[in-house]
Amino acid sequence: MREIVVVSGKGGTGKTSLTAAFADLAGRAVVCDLDVDAADLHLVLTPALERREDFFSGHEAVIDPARCTGCGICATLCRFGAVLPEGGGYRIDPTRCEGCKVCVSLCPEAAVNFPERRCGEWFTGQTRFGTLVHARLTPGAENSGRLVTLLKKEARAIALADGLELVLCDGSPGIGCPVISSLAGANLAVAVTEPTPSGRHDLERLLELCARLRTRACCVLNKCDLNAAEARAIEELCAARDVEVVARLPHDDIVFEAMLRGRAVTELPGAPMATLLKQAWNRLAALSELGRPAPWRP
Amino acid sequence: MIVAVASGKGGTGKTTVCASLASVWERPAVAVDLDVEEPNLHLFLRPVVRWREAATLETPVADPARCTLCRKCTDLCQFKAVAVLGKRLAVFPEMCHGCGGCLAVCPEGALGVGSRELGSVEGGETRNGHYLAGRLRVGEAMSPPLQRAVKARLASILSRTGGDALLDCPPGVSCPAVNAVRDAHVILLVAEPTPFGIHDFTLALEAFAPLGKPMGVVINRAGHADSTLTRLCAEKGVPVLLEIPYDREIAREYASGGVLAAMNPRMAARFADLRDALPRLIKEAAHA
Ligand code: SF4
Ligand code: SF4
Ligand code: SF4
Ligand code: SF4
Numbered sequence: 001m002r003e004i005v006v007v008s009g010k011g012g013t014g015k016t017s018l019t020a021a022f023a024d025l026a027g028r029a030v031v032c033d034l035d036v037d038a039a040d041l042h043l044v045l046t047p048a049l050e051r052r053e054d055f056f057s058g059h060e061a062v063i064d065p066a067r068c069t070g071c072g073i074c075a076t077l078c079r080f081g082a083v084l085p086e087g088g089g090y091r092i093d094p095t096r097c098e099g100c101k102v103c104v105s106l107c108p109e110a111a112v113n114f115p116e117r118r119c120g121e122w123f124t125g126q127t128r129f130g131t132l133v134h135a136r137l138t139p140g141a142e143n144s145g146r147l148v149t150l151l152k153k154e155a156r157a158i159a160l161a162d163g164l165e166l167v168l169c170d171g172s173p174g175i176g177c178p179v180i181s182s183l184a185g186a187n188l189a190v191a192v193t194e195p196t197p198s199g200r201h202d203l204e205r206l207l208e209l210c211a212r213l214r215t216r217a218c219c220v221l222n223k224c225d226l227n228a229a230e231a232r233a234i235e236e237l238c239a240a241r242d243v244e245v246v247a248r249l250p251h252d253d254i255v256f257e258a259m260l261r262g263r264a265v266t267e268l269p270g271a272p273m274a275t276l277l278k279q280a281w282n283r284l285a286a287l288s289e290l291g292r293p294a295p296w297r298p
Numbered sequence: 299m300i301v302a303v304a305s306g307k308g309g310t311g312k313t314t315v316c317a318s319l320a321s322v323w324e325r326p327a328v329a330v331d332l333d334v335e336e337p338n339l340h341l342f343l344r345p346v347v348r349w350r351e352a353a354t355l356e357t358p359v360a361d362p363a364r365c366t367l368c369r370k371c372t373d374l375c376q377f378k379a380v381a382v383l384g385k386r387l388a389v390f391p392e393m394c395h396g397c398g399g400c401l402a403v404c405p406e407g408a409l410g411v412g413s414r415e416l417g418s419v420e421g422g423e424t425r426n427g428h429y430l431a432g433r434l435r436v437g438e439a440m441s442p443p444l445q446r447a448v449k450a451r452l453a454s455i456l457s458r459t460g461g462d463a464l465l466d467c468p469p470g471v472s473c474p475a476v477n478a479v480r481d482a483h484v485i486l487l488v489a490e491p492t493p494f495g496i497h498d499f500t501l502a503l504e505a506f507a508p509l510g511k512p513m514g515v516v517i518n519r520a521g522h523a524d525s526t527l528t529r530l531c532a533e534k535g536v537p538v539l540l541e542i543p544y545d546r547e548i549a550r551e552y553a554s555g556g557v558l559a560a561m562n563p564r565m566a567a568r569f570a571d572l573r574d575a576l577p578r579l580i581k582e583a584a585h586a
Contacts, residue, residue, distance in 0.1 A: 013309060016494065037470035038307035038501070040494040058376060079398050095476055095508075100397035101376050139505030142473035145439065173308050173469070176335045177439035197555040198313070198338040205336070208436045227553040251549075259492055 001159055002288045003152075005034070005182050007171035007206060008192040013199065014222045015192045017255050018277075019170040020044040020264040022190075023129040025281040029166035031127070032155040033134035034182045036120070036144045041170050044262055047125025047132045055135065057146045058099040060117040061092050067111035074103035074112065095140050117141075122151060124158065129264075131158050145177035149184070183210065188288035189217040190246070195230035200237060207241050216293050218244045218284055223251040244287065247280035249273065300463045301576055302482035304506070305489065306498030308336075308469035311518040311542065312488045314552055316466040317342035318559035319486075320427060322569045326461035329424060330452055331431035332478040333468040334417060334444045341555050345429035350420040353432065353447040354413040355396040355440075360387040364408035371400035371409065396443060416444040419451055428455060441474045449481065471498075471505035479506060484580050485513045486539070486572075491520055491527040499527065503534060512583035514575065519544040537579070540572045 006022070008015045019041060023031045033041040061082070063074070068089050075083040075090055082096035083103060092103075092112075104112045119142070122135035133155045137144055155167045169186070172178035183189055189210050193203040203219070210217040219238050224231050231248075238245050252273050258265045266274045303316040317339060320329040331339035340347075358371075358380065365387045371380050372387075379394035380387060391414045401409045417434040432448040434441055452463055467478035479485050485506055489499040499515075506513060513536050517527060520541040531538050542548065542558065551561050559569040 037472050037475075038494075038498045040307075040497060043493050043497060077398070077402060079396065095480075098395055098397065099376055100395060100399055101374055102397050102399035102402065105374050105399065105403060137472055139471040139501055140473065140476040140508075142442075144472050173336075176434060176441050176474075180437075180439050194553070196553040197341045198336075201338060201341060202336050205436055212437050226549065230553065256492070259494060262493065 001156065001165055001167065002187045003156075003167045003169065003185060004188045004190060004284065004288050005169040005171040005186040006190045006192060007179060007182060008173055008202070013192045013194050014255060015173070016040045016044070016170055017259060017265060018192055018220060018222070019168065021266045021277045022281055023168055024264040024266045025278060026129070026166055026168055028164050029130055029168045030155045030159040030162070030164055031130060031132045032151055032167060032169045033132065034148045034151055034169050034171050034178070035173065036135045036137045036147050036151070036178065037172065039134050039136060042132060042134050044259070044264060045127040045129060045132050046262060047123070047127045047134070049123060049125045051124045053122055054118055055120045055122050055147055055150065056116045057119045058117050059101070059114045060094050060097050060099050061101070061103050062113045062115065063090055063092055064111050064113055065089055067109050069109055071108065074107055077102050077106055120147060122147070122154070124154065130164070131162070133158065144172070145181040148172060148178050148181035152185070179209065180213070183213050183215045186215050188284060189215045190220060190284055191217055192220045192222055193234060194223050195221065195227045195234055197230065200230060200234050203234065204237060207243060211241070211293075214292050214295060216287065216290060218246045218287050220247045220249065220280060221245055222249050224248040225250045246283045246287070247276055249276055299484070299577065299580065300465065300482045301484050301486060302465045302467050302479040303486045303488060304467040304475060304479050304502065305469050305487060306471060306500070306502030307494065310469070310488045310490050310495065311552065312469065313338045313466050314342060314558050315486070315488050315516050315518070316464055317557045318569045319573060320424065320464050321557050321559045322566060322573055323427060323462065323464065324573070326427060326459055328428040328430055328452060328455055328461060328463045330448065330463055330465045332445055332448060332465050334432035334434045334441050334448065335468060337431050337433050339466045340429070340431060342557050343424045343429060345422045345424045347420050347422040347429070349422070350418050353416045353419050353444050355394065355416055355443050356398065357391040357394040357396060357412050357414045358389055358400050358409040359412035360389055361408045361410060362386060364406045366406055366408075368405065370403045370405060374399045374403050392439070395440070416440070416447070419448050421451065428459070430455065441468070442477050445474060445477055471501045476505060479511070480509065482511060484576050485511050486516060486576075487513060487536070488516045488518055489527060490518055496527050496530065500530070503536065512579045514539040514579050516540045516542065516572070518542045539575045540568055
């Protein structure tokens with residue numbers, strides 16, 4: 001089974017539109033939205049809900065006012081500033097609590113409860129391009145890395161059960177925990193970027209991360225006609241790192257149009273963009289068959 | 299006054315709005331990049347960086363001579379950062395959240411204080427103010443502790459200068475984004491009038507509303523026929539303070555790292571209006 005993950009250093013580069021197009025081109029695949037912080041793929045793929053589960057991750061501390069004597073030990077020990085004084089006693093701000101259990105373990109009165117924390121929910125549904133696995137993180141919740149890992153596991157299990165060869169993921173933006181989880185075990189990372197100074201800067205960091213994780217990467221240069229000098233700089237950056245640019249897509253209102261209509265670009269009739277995407281897809285599907293790249297040396 | 303510039307998703311133009319505000323700000327202000335995973339504010343503000351220092355997190359170091367393998371620390375640790383492997387206590391610093399719990403519970407004093415490098419904090423000056431930013435080390439998974447380090451720096455600068463702060467926050471609605479806007483007096487949400495943009499904007503409102511802070515909206519790439527976003531803002535009672543039209547010239551300016559407010563006098567005037575609207579918003583919220 002292969003796993004292709006579409007990533008971008010920052011959001012708004014067209015990652016989701018591109019994933020939708022690839023989902024259309026891939027045909028038989030399980031599609032997975034790992035951008036749990038801004039999950040948008042379902043807006044294009046419009047799944048019919050099949051399954052819905054709560055997502056729990058870690059625990060949160062809650063003070064039982066009936067047992068608390070207000071000694072303040074928990075407030076002194078909490079390194080995250082989550083224990084706040086309130087009316088002579090103490091209260092825990094759930095948005096600051098890291099669930100580290102320190103106050104729970106060290107409260108002399110055993111006054112701190114430690115229930116599991118519900119961080120969101122996840123779904124599977126049928127779309128016109130196959131099964132979609134996606135999620136909704138509770139706003140303000142943490143640990144989206146764990147949610148990403150869970151979604152990938154589900155997607156792989158579905159692919160296995162249905163005899164499908166491919167899991168296609170819309171990855172998380174950034175370079176932190178959720179992206180690291182997105183890239184873990186992937187056969188190919190498709191880095192989507194734009195020819196802007198921030199696009200190049202973010203791509204550089206992302207490619208470095210891929211190299212460290214020994215995930216093979218290729219690049220899609222979106223809106224390539226926006227800034228010729230920056231586009232050239234990105235081509236050079238990729239060449240220097242031995243990263244193939246599999247597509248150079250011009251700025252085209254059809255992408256916007258497709259989004260407005262809730263379609264993949266490849267579903268709109270006669271778009272020249274569709275031909276470019278088809279070529280890109282063939283190339284990256286081939287790249288995903290190759291093994292892991294050589295180990296990274298700083 | 300602390301102004302947080304945030305957005306439900308990336309790529310909405312949050313950083314250029316933050317840079318533009320900084321460039322028209324009249325009082326002394328610190329422009330702060332809290333988007334430590336993808337710090338881009340410097341690309342627009344082009345500050346002179348005067349200092350840079352490593353930011354670290356306290357992680358435990360085990361002393362095998364003292365450790366009795368009692369497992370008090372491994373029972374406590376919620377992040378699997380300490381474990382007994384065979385006859386030895388192993389520490390996985392990259393998993394550690396730095397809560398200090400294991401050090402507090404170890405009965406043998408077998409754990410000492412070590413550190414993990416999170417990234418760096420840097421500071422300097424822009425044309426008309428201070429600059430401060432965090433930069434997450436590639437491979438480091440946790441951004442909130444680095445954000446805390448940047449915010450601690452900011453607090454010390456503000457206590458010295460007494461000025462304002464303009465925060466470029468991470469996109470999204472999870473923990474790092476909420477952490478970033480928490481100390482602000484007013485939240486400015488940058489949104490796009492597209493189906494994706496509206497969806498993410500709704501999530502952002504949901505995430506930030508519980509903080510009870512006044513919020514305003516900047517609509518970027520406005521002008522497409524879709525008025526859903528404007529309607530939504532009216533419904534939710536969040537004022538639209540600025541609309542930046544969708545046009546190729548602006549996209550180009552942005553692509554070349556330009557600050558929108560410096561593009562032409564018309565843009566500068568619009569951002570000056572935005573600046574003036576912020577204290578009014580805070581005042582109205584205080585009276586409401
Ligand atoms: S340590 Fe326990 S008893 Fe003391 S203030 Fe905290 S919750 Fe209350
Ligand atoms: S569990 Fe940890 S973070 Fe949460 S309140 Fe207790 S000490 Fe603080
Ligand atoms: S400091 Fe906290 S997170 Fe780190 S190893 Fe100790 S108990 Fe675990
Ligand atoms: S609590 Fe201290 S003595 Fe016990 S296993 Fe941990 S380090 Fe060793």
